[in-house]
Amino acid sequence: AQSVAQPEDQVNVAEGNPLTVKCTYSVSGNPYLFWYVQYPNRGLQFLLKYITGDNLVKGSYGFEAEFNKSQTSFHLKKPSALVSDSALYFCAVRDVFGSGTYKYIFGTGTRLKVLA
Amino acid sequence: DSGVTQTPKHLITATGQRVTLRCSPRSGDLSVYWYQQSLDQGLQFLIQYYNGEERAKGNILERFSAQQFPDLHSELNLSSLELGDSALYFCASSVGNDYEQYFGPGTRLTVT
Numbered sequence: 192a193q194s195v196a197q198p199e200d201q202v203n204v205a206e207g208n209p210l211t212v213k214c215t216y217s218v219s220g221n222p223y224l225f226w227y228v229q230y231p232n233r234g235l236q237f238l239l240k241y242i243t244g245d246n247l248v249k250g251s252y253g254f255e256a257e258f259n260k261s262q263t264s265f266h267l268k269k270p271s272a273l274v275s276d277s278a279l280y281f282c283a284v285r286d287v288f289g290s291g292t293y294k295y296i297f298g299t300g301t302r303l304k305v306l307a
Numbered sequence: 308d309s310g311v312t313q314t315p316k317h318l319i320t321a322t323g324q325r326v327t328l329r330c331s332p333r334s335g336d337l338s339v340y341w342y343q344q345s346l347d348q349g350l351q352f353l354i355q356y357y358n359g360e361e362r363a364k365g366n367i368l369e370r371f372s373a374q375q376f377p378d379l380h381s382e383l384n385l386s387s388l389e390l391g392d393s394a395l396y397f398c399a400s401s402v403g404n405d406y407e408q409y410f411g412p413g414t415r416l417t418v419t
Binding site (some may be wrong): 225227233234235236237240281293294295296297298299300 | 309311340342349350351352355363364365397399407408409410411412413
């Protein structure tokens, strides 16, 4: 079955340190992968996506993600965390079923807390 | 501001009632998606419309229905409401099927 896993409910990191938020997926075809961020009382905001091409994808606010097909992972990274990065992060995958039908599956979210 | 608008922001209603949530997509976007976010279920994809036609269905209950109108705005209808339907309902839009989604601010539904 198609799925997305974010194994950590919360990640704590000190300001200025590198951060990683993990995501693994399971889909039947080629995955379309996304990262979104949600600030309190707001809707989700798109950060970056992987469709095809370079395995390292760069996105908004200095975030990047590495697509690893053999490990079926799409971890979100940032070289130097900011306190303002503290938020809820969602990994999502679009799985194609054929005949142009598909659905989006979101992970359960990882709360990132950057400590000053 | 994503450009996606949702009304109302908050809705409080009683069990058994019916409500309608409204979404206006970003200018130029043809796809509209509906999601339900609750503490115990996380973010659940409900349904997607593309240029007026239903395109994909997720975990949408039979008591819920949606449509997309010729001007591309969409409505999500929730009927026979139960306490467990209390949640944040998000609408998102995208240009097409292969693109990132832009989320509205959500409608918080409280069923009492």
